[in-house]
Amino acid sequence: MGIIVQKYGGTSVGTIAKIKNVAKKILAAKAAGDQVVAVVSAMGQTTDALIAKIKKLAPLSAPREYDALVSIGENESAALLAQAILAQGGQAVSLTGWQAGIRTEDNHSKCKIIDVDARRIRQELNAGKIVVVAGFQGINSSGDVTTIGRGGSDTSAVVLAAALEARVCEIYTDVDGVYTADPRALPEARRLTAISHEEMLELASLGAGVMHPRAVECAKVNNMTLAVKHSQKTGKGTLITMAGEKLNTVAGVAADDNVAKIGLMRVPDAPGVAAELFGALAAARINVDVIVQSIHQEARKNDISFTVANEDYDRALKLTKEKARSWPGCAAAGNTAVAKISVVGIGMASSPGVAARMFAALGRAKINIQMISTSEIKISCIIEKKELKRALKAVHAAFGLASVKKAGSCGI
Ligand code: ADP
Ligand code: ASP
Ligand code: MG
Numbered sequence: 001m002g003i004i005v006q007k008y009g010g011t012s013v014g015t016i017a018k019i020k021n022v023a024k025k026i027l028a029a030k031a032a033g034d035q036v037v038a039v040v041s042a043m044g045q046t047t048d049a050l051i052a053k054i055k056k057l058a059p060l061s062a063p064r065e066y067d068a069l070v071s072i073g074e075n076e077s078a079a080l081l082a083q084a085i086l087a088q089g090g091q092a093v094s095l096t097g098w099q100a101g102i103r104t105e106d107n108h109s110k111c112k113i114i115d116v117d118a119r120r121i122r123q124e125l126n127a128g129k130i131v132v133v134a135g136f137q138g139i140n141s142s143g144d145v146t147t148i149g150r151g152g153s154d155t156s157a158v159v160l161a162a163a164l165e166a167r168v169c170e171i172y173t174d175v176d177g178v179y180t181a182d183p184r185a186l187p188e189a190r191r192l193t194a195i196s197h198e199e200m201l202e203l204a205s206l207g208a209g210v211m212h213p214r215a216v217e218c219a220k221v222n223n224m225t226l227a228v229k230h231s232q233k234t235g236k237g238t239l240i241t242m243a244g245e246k247l248n249t250v251a252g253v254a255a256d257d258n259v260a261k262i263g264l265m266r267v268p269d270a271p272g273v274a275a276e277l278f279g280a281l282a283a284a285r286i287n288v289d290v291i292v293q294s295i296h297q298e299a300r301k302n303d304i305s306f307t308v309a310n311e312d313y314d315r316a317l318k319l320t321k322e323k324a325r326s327w328p329g330c331a332a333a334g335n336t337a338v339a340k341i342s343v344v345g346i347g348m349a350s351s352p353g354v355a356a357r358m359f360a361a362l363g364r365a366k367i368n369i370q371m372i373s374t375s376e377i378k379i380s381c382i383i384e385k386k387e388l389k390r391a392l393k394a395v396h397a398a399f400g401l402a403s404v405k406k407a408g409s410c411g412i
Pocket of ligand 3: 209
């Protein structure tokens, strides 16, 4: 036996009744002989409500005060869960991020965890207590509370599991594992028994919200197996591990509607131009995703299009228009009615024809592909937003993901 870290997401601690159930689950793990650290998110939609409040005062709130406010949801659920464990006869203590020794970068609201001083947690565990840690938060070198980005409690849990050399890190949520597509959007999606870190990282980065990408990255770096399970039911869930299921070429399909597209026409075909445009966007901390450059019909001109997240769209379009004005004849325009559909699978690196199969599925469904981007283990297409649901269904079916294949089948 050893240390286990369990993370409970917002829906899983969304009501007092659910908190009582979670307390029971944690006590069962402790009774089985492990020392338990539980990391919690804020109850239900608490974080959204806190953000809405501060935005009423100032749309661009002071980062320090934003973090001081939005971090409190996790303090509430940590104290309630510790109290629920005590009420059921267990020994427990709740710790804030700083009490748990989670140290972050100095910037606010999306900062990275730098390290963990786990002495206090170990001390409490050795005293026989279940330690409940508030996820999503830490402390910076000035002693101020920081937060690590939306959905960050997954990362808090994995970082703590790595620091404590935990035997396993379990992510408890409102679905019973990782599916071949979001089961809420596609009922025929099926649960995977296992998925590799690489595939989960791609799926998470491409919009599969079940895990935060940074948490998967941290698990991968630390060779840590994650188990994704339902918080209110029993079941094996999905293991995120070194090698996933080897049944299909494609492990899953991700749909992302948090996408906007920006296009520039008649960009000078000269060295340094792309660096100038994307350098300006990077300096404004805007993440650019799919990029396509094509030759314009006019000589020595190119067209460039790229995508950004919806929340960065206004700033990105403004910056791009400013750049466009500095290039004679160049014009920029944007479009928020787009979405991204992606297939992910390690097997595709050695199986030709995956892209053709995806494009054919979209073609048969009469869905136009506006942009394409590929890596060794993923293919993404930018399409019209209103077609996303149909595209997900068509692509998922084209790879036979709803039916379980026999081991050894190549899946294409
Ligand atoms: P938590 O609050 O526990 O962190 P999230 O809402 O962040 O929970 O993540 C769970 C949700 O992820 C599910 O309700 C499900 O709709 C969504 N999801 C998206 N893609 C997938 C997928 N491939 N497999 C399972 N769930 C997915
Ligand atoms: N409560 C935070 C959020 O809603 C962190 C988390 O849930 O992981 O983003
Ligand atoms: Mg989550």
